[in-house]
Amino acid sequence: MISDGLGIPITDSVAIFWLAIVVFLVAPLVLDRYRLPGIVGIIIAGATIGPNGLGILERGETIVLLxxxxxxxxxxxxxxxxxxxxxxxxxxxxxxxxxxxxxxxxxxxxxxxxxxxxxxxxxxxxxxxxxxxxxxxxxxxxxxxxxxxxxxxxxxxxxxxxxxxxxxxxxxxxxxxxxxxxxxxxxxxxxxxxxxxxxxxxxxxxxxxxxxxxxxxxxxxxxxxxxxxxxxxxxxxxxxxxxxxxxxxxxxxxxxxxxxxxxxxxxxxxxxxxxxxxxxxxxxxxxxxxxxxxxxxxxxxxxxxxxxxxxxxxxxxxxxxxxxxxxxxxxxxxxxxxxxxxxxxxxxxxxxxxxxxxxxxxxxxxxxxxxxxxxxxxxxxxxxxxxxxxxIRTTGREEVTEDRLQRILVPSSATAEHRRGLFDLAFAIRETETGLDAAPLYALTVVQPSPTVEADVAAAEADLEETVAYAAGAAVPVVTQTRIDHNVASGVLRATVENRISTVVVGWDGAASRGQRVFGEVIDQVLVGTDRLVLVSRVREPISTTTEVTVVLPPGIEYNQGFDEAIRQIKRIASDVGASIRAVAVDDDGEPTRPLKASASESTVEEAFDAVEPEVPTQFETTNWERLTDRLAERTGRSQLIVVVSARRNALGWHPELRTLPKRISGLTDGNFVIVYPARGERDDRQFLEMR
The missing domain is CATH 1.20.1530.20 (Na+/H+ antiporter like fold)
Incomplete structure (x- = not known):
């Protein structure tokens, strides 16, 4: 009988558990008023209601075990x-x-x-x-x-x-x-x-x-x-x-x-x-x-x-x-x-x-x-x-301002399994420093008009709700959006502008595309239409199983305006899963978009890479374009993540080899790889809205 345990000391298991929960709830709230850590309140409460205090609870087997x-x-x-x-x-x-x-x-x-x-x-x-x-x-x-x-x-x-x-x-x-x-x-x-x-x-x-x-x-x-x-x-x-x-x-x-x-x-x-x-x-x-x-x-x-x-x-x-x-x-x-x-x-x-x-x-x-x-x-x-x-105050944490608030957009029409892989990647790069926790992720699905558009929208919203539930497990808020647009890329670009997105994480199936396209019509249009940081990703294995991240650095990429932020995201992924980094710098002095002569103050790619926080154990090696594929073929295990820091056409660090490199990597491995396109700086967002 429950009533048998309501004397002093309390012996009923339900009453003991209830009282403990009340202590866990109230004690930190009371101590917080006096700017003392909440755990102190629980300890003091234990001394007060315990056998050496008021004797309300005994330190019996249940308390000892828990x-x-x-x-x-x-x-x-x-x-x-x-x-x-x-x-x-x-x-x-x-x-x-x-x-x-x-x-x-x-x-x-x-x-x-x-x-x-x-x-x-x-x-x-x-x-x-x-x-x-x-x-x-x-x-x-x-x-x-x-x-x-x-x-x-x-x-x-x-x-x-x-x-x-x-x-x-x-x-x-x-x-x-x-x-x-x-x-x-x-x-x-x-x-x-x-x-x-x-x-x-x-x-x-x-x-x-x-x-x-x-x-x-x-x-x-x-x-x-x-x-x-x-x-x-x-x-x-x-x-x-x-x-x-x-x-x-x-x-x-x-x-x-x-x-x-x-x-x-x-x-x-x-x-x-x-x-x-x-x-x-x-x-x-x-x-x-x-x-x-x-x-x-x-x-x-x-x-x-x-x-x-x-x-x-x-x-x-x-x-x-x-x-x-x-x-x-x-x-x-x-x-x-x-x-x-x-x-x-x-x-x-x-x-x-x-x-x-x-x-x-x-x-x-x-x-x-x-x-x-x-x-x-x-x-x-x-x-x-x-x-x-x-x-915290003396280690130089950056103050958060509205201008640098990170906003990540994940446009996806992938299956639920592969959509989770994209969101795991977004979780890994999401900033969690003080003041940034309120920034949500943005999940987007663009539906093209058709006779079944209403059913398609309903299905898209149901898929997005599954994404919200998954992200809730990581305590990450998600803003979902479903758009109707004849041009999927245009819908993605409009969402990027309207939500002031800083980073786009988009999935790619690795399939070959027609003509001179790198990924396919939609992704290529997104890359042309936005100067934001873009991660084109194929995630098939759990990100958590990654043991090493191989980063390909084309010649001259360190002079790209968004290089530091791109490397910061890569290091954040490696740090999140506890993986080391092997940076492969491609040596090609004939690269046409590289500055003819770097000033003495400009650092090499290794120095520029190491200067970016957070610190992650990194080994550097060099190769050329001819041997790069063989180097990457050595790192195609399921616990490997290949990341290429690419550049948009005619930007600093761009090379014609980058046009076909994603397809070659897709043929090399069934594992995870990401092509990172650094941001190119600010430009008038109105020109995005003019795209049809």
């Missing part, structure tokens, strides 16, 4: 959202910060335990490892601020694995020594289990996920369930290998990082469910551990609490500032690193509870740890919120 799931989910999302290319590129910085963030607290904590608390060396070592690790309590703040691709934040997130792994290994070694099982067999099993686990996840998950996303095209819920299976399966296998489950969840996120575009429907579902449900349960569970009354239980608990709080603040600050000084991070970046690494929960609780069970710690250490968790749970998000905003 809290553990939330922690694993948090670590998994951290692995997914990290800029993988930058993580690999700066892995030594993650290692340095992780080691400093562990070694400094470990040394200080061991000394404090032995000198101030009279502990033995093993007990003092375990005492230090309580705060030598850290939990990414403030990661939701970092994610909301859009700082996951900042190098200092990437180093901090990567360093989490280093600190937690070493701290939990210290726990395993100290406990084994205490119970008398620290022998050669222990070391053999530990090294074998950890190495097998890391190699197994890293070698199995990426190819398995590529196969799954390429093969399964049914309900998107299956994709989400597959992701959960990988995340929690890796967490379980980590425990089997003798390390903590959070390490497995984070590694699963890294392994899937390249396969899940950061701005696609699947990633949006992962973040939505986590931020709305799983992660708040973890924060609520942490709050229920807090008991401020332990400070009144005696001077020993107060002493331990003080030592832990002062030590974690001082040592994590020292590690962040030492790393920042070594790698040239700003003051605000160092303080954000400090705030993010200050959080304590999972590993700290695991260590102190095990130490208490084996008799190395007394109740004062257990209670002192809970007090420390309360203090840093409030400070960590607040520090990250304060200095994270400062990082």
């Amino acid at each position: 809290g553990e799931v939330g922690l694993l989910y948090l670590m998994f999302v951290a692995g997914l959202e990290i800029d993988f290319a930058r993580f690999v590129e700066t892995r030594e910085r993650s290692l340095v910060f992780g080691l400093l963030s562990f070694l400094i607290p470990q040394a200080v904590g061991t000394a404090a335990g032995m000198v101030l608390l009279g502990m033995s060396f093993p007990a003092a070592s375990l005492f230090a490892s309580i705060f030598a690790s850290h939990t990414l309590l403030a990661f939701p703040v970092v994610s909301r601020l859009g700082l996951t691709d900042n190098e200092s934040i990437t180093a901090t997130i990567g360093g989490t694995i280093v600190t937690d792994t070493i701290a939990l290994l210290v726990l395993a070694v100290v406990v084994a020594a205490e119970v008398g099982t620290l022998d050669a067999t222990f070391w053999f099993q530990l090294v074998l289990g950890v190495s097998t686990f890391f190699l197994g996840v890293w070698l199995v998950v990426p190819p398995l996920s590529r196969w799954f996303f390429r093969t399964v095209t049914q309900e998107s819920s299956l994709e989400y369930l597959f992701v959960l299976a990988v995340a929690f399966g890796s967490a379980f296998l980590a425990m089997v290998a003798g390390i903590e489950a959070i390490v497995g969840a984070f590694l699963a996120g890294l392994a899937l990082n390249r396969q899940i575009p950061h701005h696609g429907p699947l990633m949006n579902r992962i973040e939505f469910v986590g931020n709305a449900l799983f992660i708040p349960f973890f924060l609520l569970s942490v709050g229920m551990l807090v008991d401020v009354r332990v400070l009144l239980e005696g001077w020993e608990t107060l002493l331990v609490s003080t030592i832990l709080v002062v030590a974690v603040l001082a040592t994590k600050w020292a590690a962040a500032w030492a790393t920042g000084a070594a790698f040239g991070y700003s003051e605000s970046e160092r303080m954000t690193m400090f705030g993010l690494s200050l959080g304590q929960a999972a590993a700290a609780l695991a260590i102190v509870l095990v130490g208490y069970d084996v008799g190395l710690f007394g109740e004062s250490v257990l209670n002192g740890t809970i007090v420390m968790i309360l203090v840093v749970s409030v400070l960590s998000p607040a520090i990250v919120e304060r200095y994270g905003r400062e990082v």
Whole structure:
């Protein structure tokens, strides 16, 4: 009976879940009035209604289970959202910060335990490892601020694995020594289990996920369930290998990082469910551990609490500032690193509870740890919120103005399957910086007049509604338009002008065209009729399975007025899917539209390419037109994306070879390729409207 559980504490599962949801809803709203992070409100609410507060809820099996799931989910999302290319590129910085963030607290904590608390060396070592690790309590703040691709934040997130792994290994070694099982067999099993686990996840998950996303095209819920299976399966296998489950969840996120575009429907579902449900349960569970009354239980608990709080603040600050000084991070970046690494929960609780069970710690250490968790749970998000905003202000983010507002048009008459590929491409190039999230995508279908025009319009609108539903999964607003026009290209061009479109993403089936046409009558007319950035695309495989982007750069293309913006979109695609870039520069000094002599201030194509943000690992090579086809034939796998930065006829960078190159690529590969036509600058939009 439900009524049986309405006493205090509440024991009915429905009532518990309802109360938790109310807390998740109300606490952030209340804290927002005082400009404090919402996650602090959930932690405080947990302390208030928990067993050590008003006693409304017990920290029973349901809360504990959902809290553990939330922690694993948090670590998994951290692995997914990290800029993988930058993580690999700066892995030594993650290692340095992780080691400093562990070694400094470990040394200080061991000394404090032995000198101030009279502990033995093993007990003092375990005492230090309580705060030598850290939990990414403030990661939701970092994610909301859009700082996951900042190098200092990437180093901090990567360093989490280093600190937690070493701290939990210290726990395993100290406990084994205490119970008398620290022998050669222990070391053999530990090294074998950890190495097998890391190699197994890293070698199995990426190819398995590529196969799954390429093969399964049914309900998107299956994709989400597959992701959960990988995340929690890796967490379980980590425990089997003798390390903590959070390490497995984070590694699963890294392994899937390249396969899940950061701005696609699947990633949006992962973040939505986590931020709305799983992660708040973890924060609520942490709050229920807090008991401020332990400070009144005696001077020993107060002493331990003080030592832990002062030590974690001082040592994590020292590690962040030492790393920042070594790698040239700003003051605000160092303080954000400090705030993010200050959080304590999972590993700290695991260590102190095990130490208490084996008799190395007394109740004062257990209670002192809970007090420390309360203090840093409030400070960590607040520090990250304060200095994270400062990082945004000082890292040179461009201000958004109406003139540079990105507007993407996707005209399509393709099947639903291939239309989704075009929209996945549009999602990847869509700007998501602060202030640009409100810009919708524009989906257009042009219907030609016929006796069945009304039925054709109804069918087109139904198809567009499917597109809206698909884009809603990625939290991307879509404006749909259906036009009736004898000339399809004219309808597309009018929509481009009327909606002030900056980028057109159009699909091509790769079929050969008549005469001198490059793509076909409609697309060629669009290219002639607009000076906007145009991406002519054939997308047959999921964009998320791309592992390498091959970019063809014709001679002189770097002098094209829209070169920077075109390269920015290409890099955005590669960054979104975690792919590297191989740039193939075509060397042809006889190219007629190239300037006869470049000034000393004009950069080469490689320098111009590298100067465009975002940073993506890129390798350059050169070839000529005769050998280009053979070079591209080497990169026709299903996980390859070929991109040609072309130019309109007689524009800088145009070459007669570009007229037939799209057809040759279509014959080379059944995979994805895009022909990018850079914008040619502003011109009077009225001339577009004069086209018939």
